[in-house]
Amino acid sequence: MIATLIGAASVGAWLYLLLGRGFFWRVEEAPEAAGPMVNARxxxxxxxxxxxxxxxxxxxxxxxxxxxxxxxxxxxxxxxxxxxxxxxxxxxxxxxxxxxxxxxxxxxxxxxxxxxxxxxxxxxxxxxxxxxxxxxxxxxxxxxxxxxxxxxxxxxxxxxxxxxxxxxxxxxxxxxxxxxxxxxxxxxxxxxxxxxxxxxxxxxxxxxxxxxxxxxxxxxxxxxxxxxxxxxxxxxxxxxxxxxxxxxxxxxxxxxxxxxxxxGSAREIWSMIARTAFTQLHYSTPLLVGTLLGLGVTYLAPPLLTIFGQDKARWLGIVAWLAMAACFYPTVRLYDRSAAWAFALPAIALFYSAATFGSAVNYWRGKGGQWKGRAQAIR
The missing domain is CATH 3.90.550.10 (Spore Coat Polysaccharide Biosynthesis Protein SpsA; Chain A)
Structure with missing residues (x-):
């Protein structure tokens, strides 16, 4: 019963992201600018x-x-x-x-x-x-x-x-x-x-x-x-x-x-994410906990239910994972990556979730917002 509810929540989240979030996933370059060249300074x-x-x-x-x-x-x-x-x-x-x-x-x-x-x-x-x-x-x-x-x-x-x-x-x-x-x-x-x-x-x-x-x-x-x-x-x-x-x-x-x-390394990308992730959450621990739980339901539950779920829960996991891949695919295509990468988003999201938690840890230690040798988010 709990697995089915989690699966339903994940499907609902992806339906919202696909249809109700401004179609953000349709990543396309802007059309050619109108008008003649301008001698602006x-x-x-x-x-x-x-x-x-x-x-x-x-x-x-x-x-x-x-x-x-x-x-x-x-x-x-x-x-x-x-x-x-x-x-x-x-x-x-x-x-x-x-x-x-x-x-x-x-x-x-x-x-x-x-x-x-x-x-x-x-x-x-x-x-x-x-x-x-x-x-x-x-x-x-x-x-x-x-x-x-x-x-x-x-x-x-x-x-x-x-x-x-x-x-x-x-x-x-x-x-x-x-x-x-x-x-x-x-x-x-x-x-x-x-x-x-x-x-x-x-x-x-x-x-x-x-x-x-x-x-x-x-x-x-x-x-x-x-x-x-x-x-x-x-x-x-x-x-x-x-x-x-x-x-x-x-x-x-x-x-x-x-x-x-x-x-050059995953660690460098981790640091790039961690620099501002907790800032995005307004340095709020309750928001951090809620965000990590939400990421778990939205990104991690679909593959786990697909592999380990039973009956309705498994089908909900499959539907959510397919919706996730469909949502991510235009960005994958923009970066000339194989379509298979669209199905890797759960693992990638786990990395980003860990870096977000790391961002909070840096802030709690007084080392938040590290950039070029400066800590810019101090408790």
């Missing part, structure tokens, strides 16, 4: 802390955009010790665009700020000199497609958007990435369905911090980046602040603009 702000591995690719990809308007990069070197700034300058010189790169050393981190947002704030202060029509906030490990800036600008103008962002294609070079990274995108869109984020009538807001084009007026309206200075999940916090102020936002997946950050 764009300033790119890149916070960079020890980003030697990817900064040259990022700078080159931005300085060789087909965007017809002026484009300037403000790179804020956040106390790097690996030559990040010099590599960025060399990359700009290599494409004869050294005059369009400004490198700023970040001042010491003030109390109450996360390191990334303080570096962004330093860069935004400098954008007053360039008076841009749009500001592109991007990470130091993003390789932008040649038409990325022009497409984002055209989309923002066509749809009257204050913030438009891309969930860039994440690296799947290593086996741990191929196994675990597509699920990260799946879970992100499940938490933040893009259709709901774009709907002005919905309170839900979302953005992906690797690539966000924002209007300066929208930033000013919320009181600048200082309005979210302590936010660990800074991208979604920025989107929420802009949407609350009446701004229009949009989030889309991208396969052509990519992250060059490689996670």
């Amino acid at each position: 764009v300033t790119v702000v890149i916070p960079a802390r020890n980003e030697a591995d990817g900064i040259a690719r990022t700078v080159r990809s931005l300085l060789t955009q087909n965007h017809p308007g002026p484009l300037t990069i403000v790179l804020v070197d956040d106390h790097s010790t690996d030559g990040t700034a010099d590599l960025a300058r060399a990359a700009a010189r290599a494409v004869n665009a050294a005059d369009r790169l400004i490198v700023l050393p970040a001042r010491d981190l003030p109390s109450g700020w996360t390191g990334k947002l303080w570096a962004v704030s330093e860069g935004l202060d400098r954008t007053r000199e360039t008076a841009p029509d749009f500001i592109l906030l991007t990470d130091a490990d993003i390789t932008h497609a040649p038409d990325n800036v022009s497409t984002l600008v055209r989309r923002a103008l066509a749809d009257d958007l204050d913030l438009t962002s891309l969930m860039v294609r994440l690296s799947t070079e290593t086996l741990p990435e191929r196994a675990l990274i597509p699920a990260f995108v799946f879970f992100f869109f499940m938490l933040y369905p893009p259709r709901w984020a774009a709907n002005p009538a919905s309170k839900l807001a979302a953005a992906a911090g690797g690539c966000m084009l924002v209007r300066p007026a929208a930033l000013e309206k919320i009181g600048g980046i200082a309005a979210i200075r302590g936010a660990l999940i800074d991208d979604c916090s920025l989107a929420a602040a802009i949407k609350r102020a009446g701004g229009r936002i949009r989030l889309d997946p991208s396969t052509r603009t990519r992250s060059s950050r490689v996670y």
